Every structure is written in C-alpha cells, then in structure tokens.
Amino acid sequence: MKSVKISVYREDPTTGEKGHFQEFDVPVKEGMVVLDAIRYIEENLDTTLSSRWNCKASRCGSCAAEINGRPALMCGTRIDSLHGNVRVEPMRAFPLIKDLVTDVSENFEIDRSIPAYKPEKGTKAPYDMKQIDIEKTKEFRKCIECFLCMDVCHVIRAHKSGYVGPRHVVKAASLDMHPKDTLDRSSHLNQKGGLGFCNITKCCQEVCPEGIRITDNAIIPEKERAVDSTYDPLMMFAKKVKEENEGKK
Template identity: 50%
Template sequence: MGYDLKMRIWRGDQEGGELGDYTVEVSEGEVVLDAIHRVQATQAGDLAVRWNCKAGKCGSCSAEINGRPRLLCMTRLSDFDAGETITVTPMRTFPVIRDLVTDVSFNYEKARQLPGAELGPRDDDGKRRMMQIDVERGQEFRKCIECFLCQDTCHVVRDHDHNKPAFAGPRFFLRYAELDMHPLDTHDRRVLAQGAAGLGLCNITKCCTEVCPEGIKITDNAIIPMKERVVDRKYDPLVWLGNKIGLRPRDYEGRMEVGEGPVRRP
C-alpha cells in the first residue's frame, strides 16, 4: 500500500543552504533511505547522500531525521504518521560537504592519536593466550560500525566547536576502554585519556548511548568505568603508592583495579 510522503531535505554546501520541499510516493515497509533515493531518481538527481550497505552495518548513511541523529537505512517510514513531514538534515557536528554528506575526517584524526595495542612477549611455544571471559569483556565495544552518530549527538563538540582539538568523543572513549580491558595489552592509556583525549569533559548525559544503532552501552560500560580508572590512578593514595613501589595494581580489598579478570600491568 503506497502513499505520498512529504519530505524536507537540506540542500546546500559549506557556503550555506536551505530546506527543500519534496513529495514522493512511498510504499509500506520502506525506510527513509528508500524515499531519499526516489527523490534522487524523480526530482533531484544532484542530491548528495552517502550510503553503502543499506543494512545498518557500514555506518555510511548517518544523518539527522526530525532533529535526531539516525541511520537513514534503519529508520522505517512506519515510525512516522503517514501525514507527517519528515525533515532530513546532515549531521550538525561536522562540516557539510554537500547536501546530506558531511566531512567526518575529525574522527579519523582522533583515531590516529590513539595508540594501538602493545602486546608483551609470546609464550614459550610462540603463542599468546587469554581467558575467554577476557575476550568477551570487550566484545560489546567491537560491535561499533563507526557511524559517528554518538560523536554527532555529543554536545561537548556539537554545541562547542572549539572543544574539538581537546576532545576525542564517545566513539574513541569506547576504543580506549576496549584496549584498556585487553588482558595482553601493556600500554597504560589512562593519562592520555584524561589529557589529550579530554575524558574529563564528558559529563555522562548518555546521549551517545541513546543514538547508538548497535545498542552499545557506551556510557555505562565504557566511559564511566574509564573515568573511574583514571581517577583511581591519579587520586587514590594506595594506588599511587603501589605504582611508585612497583606493586601489581590490586585493590587492597582483593578486587582488581581494572575490574574483573587478570590485571596486566605491573
């Protein structure tokens, strides 16, 4: 069953632009990206939109729909009333290239600043081993498709562009947390997370978690535990003393400083 959908789509470039009004025929079961493609095919052949898989796994078609950061391919038209006008705009946090396509190179610059895993020596048989529970601890974080919707909705850079040089954003705090949980990684990133990555600027509003299409609990499972580990290292006198005299970083009530599982750093 089809109906005529009213849409407002932002058209323009880095110099400026405006919302254009379109009416396009759509069918039951379609998503917003289908409607965008039909507008391209019938009314605006020069409309720029970035997309690839149309399956919610590549993260390419990020935009804002009625002001909310979402994937165009995963937002069903049935989520809206048939008579409702759907407004589609580019991600606000990043510079516009053209129409719905934004320049997300900020995120790749931040990725280059993050040190990769630094593994210690192999076992005598040339292999490295870890417990399955340690593998599973970071599995949630590896579901990230780098759609950068969490980066887009984070008000630290969304509303304050001058914070970008000092703030990595939730996508990369997720990566910091994943690497910090790696049982074989020998690199301590806590100082870097607090300093160059600007972890302290995050005030845990959970807006990043709310827009994540993979359902990753970015705030509760990555950012907050990372903040706790940074604070422990800097302000807990027992942890500070243990670091100074070379003790393994065990909590003095028998808990691990970095959560459950083996501690990897001296």
C-alpha cells in the same frame, strides 16, 4: 499509491548555495526506510541531491544523518515510524561537504592518536582468553563508526572543547579492557582527550545503533581508571614499579 512529504536539507558550500530545506513528495512502499526515500529523490526528482551510503543494512555507518532532529541511520529508520513527518538533515557536529554529506575525517585523526594495542613482550597470538574478558570487549567491537554518538554529544557539538568524544573512548576502552594489553589509556584520555568534559548525560548511548552502552561500560570505567591512576597512592606506586620494570626490559 500513498506518498509522504520529505523535507531535505540542501546546501552547497562550493557554489555558495545557502542552507535551506526542500520538500519532495515521495511514493511510499511498505517497509520503506528513509534512505529509500532519499535514493528515490536522487534518481527521480533531483539528481543534484548528495547523500552517502554503502550497505543499506545498518552495517557500514555511512548513512548517518539527523532525522526529525535525532541522529540516526537513514537505512535503519522506517518511514512509517515517523508518522508522516520526515525531516532529514546532515550531522551537525561535522563540517558540511554538501547536502546530507559531512566530513568525518577528523575522527580518523583522533583514532590514530589513541595508543595502539601493546601486549607484553613475547606474547603471541592466538591468545588464551577467558570468556568473561571476551564478553567485556566484544560489545565495543560492534562499533560501525557511524559517529552518531559524536554528533549527539553536546560537548563536541556546542563547545568544541577538545574532548575526543564517545566513539574514541569506546575504542580506548576496548584496548584497555583487553586482558593481554599492558597500557592504561585513561590518563591519556583525561590529560589530552578532555574526558573530564563529559558529564555522563548518556545521550550518546541512547542513539548508538549497535546498542553499545557507551557511557555505562566505556566512559564511566575510563573516568574511574583515570582517577585511580592519578590519585590512588597504591595505583600510583604500582604504575611506577611497572614503568621501572618496563624500562629495564
């Protein structure tokens, strides 16, 4: 049986084990993905290796890692696509727990800080919505919260600037583009979420396993909306009238 050398990142902050790469020879089967190789190592070669996964079907987002330096899902990356050169390491944008496992919990805090869906008073489900409006938000609902887009973003990775990050702009856009929602989250993103730090390099949308056009369809529209609501006098007037009307209700 053919085998492949896999270089895996090892580090355990709880024991003081320093970061290093360890090589393993793993037998290769047809159709094998990187997660299969990691599971093989855990079961047969070194039971102390830690990884996180759940579905093995590119649905849960838990097996996010960096494969040959590129953020990717371990279960969505075939070994034969890597041409014999396989290096697996944890996502570098998040604190390390052990080996390939990172602590992504800060994302759940950021998620909670985004103003929730707020329909007009009296609006009740089921909602009548136009197909075009459904299409607009459906793309964002495909997010599996793998946080690969956050991992690749140089603003988060290098500068820790207070930018909420692409995943959370996608969440805000999915609510802002909901036809029954009444809030505008762009000002929140701009003033508190550091949206201005994003320089639309599109790296996030290149790594998204769900093919969400993060920059084109979420970030750029939110940036435009933020500029409109801050500087466009007509939009400012409309916003003021809306706020006054809401205050009277």
